[in-house]
Amino acid sequence: MGLILAAILLGAFVLLRLSAGRSRVNAERAELLSTALDQASGAIAIADDRLNLVWVNESACRVTGYDRSELLGRPVSRLLIGTAPRSFFINVWRTIRRGAAWIGILTLRRRNGYFTSVHVGLSPLLDQMGQLTHFLAIQDQSAALEAQQRDFDTRIRTDDLTGLLNRPGLIAAYASAYARSQSAWIGVLDIERFR
Template sequence: MSSQREKLLEAAVAQSFNAVVITDARLDGGGPHIVYVNRAFCEMTGYAAEDLIGQSPRILQGPDTDPEVIDRLRTALRSGSFFEGATVNYRRDGSAYDVEWNISPVRDDGGELSHFVSVQHNISDKMWMRRERDLLAQALNVASDPIIVTDRGGAIVFVNQAFERLTGYPADEMLGRTPAVLRSGAHDAAFYSGLYAALARGRPFRATFTNRRKDGSLFHAEQSIAPLCDGEGEVTHFVSVSKDLTERIERERALQEIASRDPLTGLYNRRAGEQALELQVQAAHAEGTALSLIIGDIDHFKSINDRHGHPAGDRVLAGVGEALRGAVRSRDLAVRWGGEEFVVLVPECGAARALELAERLRSSVAGLQFPAVGRVTMSLGLATLVAGETAAGLVMRADRALYRAKHGGRDRVETAAALD
């Protein structure tokens, strides 16, 4: 029965898919030496069994065999302990292959170390794929454009160094998280719905994103996101390649800001004000929110220019503009409408609160004193948007209220009636 088990074991090892080599345990005289190899081992190495029996496994080593791995192996053999490792070995024809092996000590009935048995795997294909993957990662890392790779659930599995530089997030902080950490709030739900819908259909998505860095600052990037599929066409990952547009967009915005500002007062000019008014009227009607408009005129401004000259008049205009900027809310828009006339757009604000703001504006201007000119005042008209009203209609009603303020004694606020 014992003999039968031994034959069965020998047949199993001989026919094993894995390469098996057995050596003796003698470490002197250049040992250990090979006492058995199976067919898989011969196929892996290109040697016939008779060429290997009696040889040291060192016959398989060559220039690229890792000496540190071999040193660890010898230490394990001397101590009679288990070993596993991987390195480069060489076939009989001199070609290299990557091998992974584990070596187990074998002891006789008396507990004496008698042999070592090693099970080996040719991992050349796996190592080639790993080297290709490492090469790809290296190539992605040196790319100048930020790159993110996520799994199909959106968890980040790779970011390159350009991404780290752009966002301020190191790779180890991003792995496992989703790109949502970069959201700035600049895009609405519809924007992201379009993104998810495109990716769900297996289509790429391209847009300019305004995102937030780790330090809280904003950046702008043109981002292209595309699905990656396996051999069966199933989406496995998504890859995003970005181009940093921050400098260009900020430069364009700065130029646009310059073009929309009145150079004397620093307030928005009439063209920008009219565009903003049209948008705010549309938004107020669509969302059912309030919108008020205040129009003001510096009292007796023509006489200031006539008596003290245009430079003095410019100083008054600049001072009034500064006073208006300091008195309005952050969401309000102060505009130099033309000449000595100013407009303040007051979104989400009904007539009562807008009247309080108009009085504050009037008081702020009335408190100004200018060399040679002295005290100046402003008259203001206020109108609050009514259902179906156009931007032109709102301005006309506010202008009529201003007219009444001018002819009612100046330095005062008049409110337009709803159907004025």
């Protein structure tokens, strides 16, 4: 849902920027959209048809660890080198150049050398003649929230030290097994004096 809203906002922003006359109303709307995109919680980036970054929001800077000045004018490949086979990226860019959107997980190389995975939607931006002019990347944060929820669920059901089920995890597993088969067994092993 966040990906769709950001795409709509960005589309409106691009259209206003392209068609904005000198009118004050259009200038105010363009400024509002620009502010909204820049302050969006998900990373948003625009690259030209040669895949050089021309615009990024603050969230993109946070995700990558780079300042805006370090990203703008630089190739997208700077963030993607060594993260997947070259053939993968060739297929992704072919898909987008054909006019289709691509949605998936990309691994980015952060400024500090570490890698981070982001769920992202990549779309072509076309001019009024239907010609590709730019590429749009919008981070979908719902995947990150789902991963956080899975991590939270795992952490409340397992022991941090051993990774084994703790009491709430064991109770939930027992209840689930019992509900499926109407019978379940539990074995207990006291390992306090185990040597």
